[in-house]
Amino acid sequence: MWRHLLSFAGGQATVVIALTFLVGSSPGGSPRYVGEGGDGQLLPDVVRTARAVLLVSLVYLAVATPVLWIVLVASGQSVARGFLHALWMFMSAWSTGGLAPQSSNAYYYHSMLFEAVTVAIFLAGSISFALHWAVWSGRRGEVWRSIETVSFTVTMTIAVLATAAGLMRLGVYPDLMASLRKILYQVMSGHTTTGLSTIYPRAFVRQWGPLAMLGISFAMAIGASTASTAGGIKGMRVGLAFKGLVLDVRRALLPGRTAVVVQWHHLRPRVLDGGAVSSAMLIILLYIATYAVGALAGMLYGYPPIEALFDAVSAGSNSGLSCGITAPAMPAVLKVVYLLEMWAGRLEIVGVIILGGYTVSLLRGR
Numbered sequence: 001m002w003r004h005l006l007s008f009a010g011g012q013a014t015v016v017i018a019l020t021f022l023v024g025s026s027p028g029g030s031p032r033y034v035g036e037g038g039d040g041q042l043l044p045d046v047v048r049t050a051r052a053v054l055l056v057s058l059v060y061l062a063v064a065t066p067v068l069w070i071v072l073v074a075s076g077q078s079v080a081r082g083f084l085h086a087l088w089m090f091m092s093a094w095s096t097g098g099l100a101p102q103s104s105n106a107y108y109y110h111s112m113l114f115e116a117v118t119v120a121i122f123l124a125g126s127i128s129f130a131l132h133w134a135v136w137s138g139r140r141g142e143v144w145r146s147i148e149t150v151s152f153t154v155t156m157t158i159a160v161l162a163t164a165a166g167l168m169r170l171g172v173y174p175d176l177m178a179s180l181r182k183i184l185y186q187v188m189s190g191h192t193t194t195g196l197s198t199i200y201p202r203a204f205v206r207q208w209g210p211l212a213m214l215g216i217s218f219a220m221a222i223g224a225s226t227a228s229t230a231g232g233i234k235g236m237r238v239g240l241a242f243k244g245l246v247l248d249v250r251r252a253l254l255p256g257r258t259a260v261v262v263q264w265h266h267l268r269p270r271v272l273d274g275g276a277v278s279s280a281m282l283i284i285l286l287y288i289a290t291y292a293v294g295a296l297a298g299m300l301y302g303y304p305p306i307e308a309l310f311d312a313v314s315a316g317s318n319s320g321l322s323c324g325i326t327a328p329a330m331p332a333v334l335k336v337v338y339l340l341e342m343w344a345g346r347l348e349i350v351g352v353i354i355l356g357g358y359t360v361s362l363l364r365g366r
Contacts, residue, residue, distance in 0.1 A: 008091035010095070012229070060124060065083075065090045067117055068118070071111065072109070088100075093118045096122055099320075105198070106197060107199060115198060122192045126192035128148060147264045148225045156187070163212045164215075166208060167212050186216060190314075193230045193319040195319045204323040216321065222234075223317050240272070241280050241281055243264050287349060297334055298311060307323050307324070315342050
């Protein structure tokens with residue numbers, strides 16, 4: 001109960017910080033921090049923003065926990081046990097924490113309906129709270145217009161196709177429905193950086209193979225939305241980087257004096273500028289460097305490159321999926337590397353750099 005409460009409350013706290021202090025209060029530093037070139041604040045002050053985030057979370061908790069409870073009781077659990085498991089699994093899925101009360105994770109429940117409900121919960125949890133609030137305020141069209149939704153759809157499709165190609169080549173699941181069920185759950189869990197899983201960790205290596213593992217690694221590396229409980233690079237930054245590429249290509253093809261304007265949408269229409277693109281690219285490169293350092297550390301301890309990359313990306317994006325490297329018996333130094341990856345990834349890396357800058361300034365007496 002305690003660790004699930006920590007996951008649930010910690011996710012909301014991180015979002016409140018991102019939406020207020022790091023996004024709305026410092027015009028010079030905040031766009032570079034989030035890499036989105038604009039604000040995502042829900043309400044004008046931290047107190048009302050915190051209340052809005054908590055309200056959204058509690059409403060989902062009040063609706064989704066009873067649904068999970070009914071599913072678990074119908075599948076054979078007792079009323080009391082079913083309620084506790086439903087509460088814990090909601091907290092885990094909503095906060096994209098990946099924790100489960102059983103060592104076999106979501107595989108323990110053996111229920112397609114349970115998997116469908118948890119997918120809906122962690123997909124909702126991976127959406128920006130600013131976008132949730134816009135929808136709650138009556139602006140439902142924002143869901144389809146947002147650059148994050150479009151980016152997530154594209155990268156999710158790429159990850160599913162790559163994973164499916166890997167599994168089809170190996171013929172792991174002869175039944176199409178069973179194959180789709182496993183693929184969609186694992187890829188969606190990875191892309192939202194939730195970490196719930198319906199297969200055992202070593203199955204990624206022994207059954208799924210390198211191509212499928214790369215597909216899921218790609219999904220984990222990207223992550224979901226800014227100002228959500230999810231980790232990873234975030235879809236907005238990927239979308240901005242792609243828009244920046246489009247802008248450069250159009251400028252190269254058109255006459256020199258032609259004014260080129262590229263627009264993007266998140267809560268409102270925006271015009272793309274170089275600052276937003278460079279900020280997004282900076283954070284993308286920092287995440288890639290973090291993943292690479294973690295993968296290199298794993299390879300130095302003798303793990304195969306694909307496996308080392310998989311767990312390093314999982315740690316850096318705060319996903320929680322593992323192919324078996326992350327275990328009690330893993331090397332102590334590698335544990336420290338993964339811990340630092342998780343910490344830096346959760347603070348979005350630039351936060352660590354800012355912390356270091358403040359520390360140096362304090363030591364210098366500034």
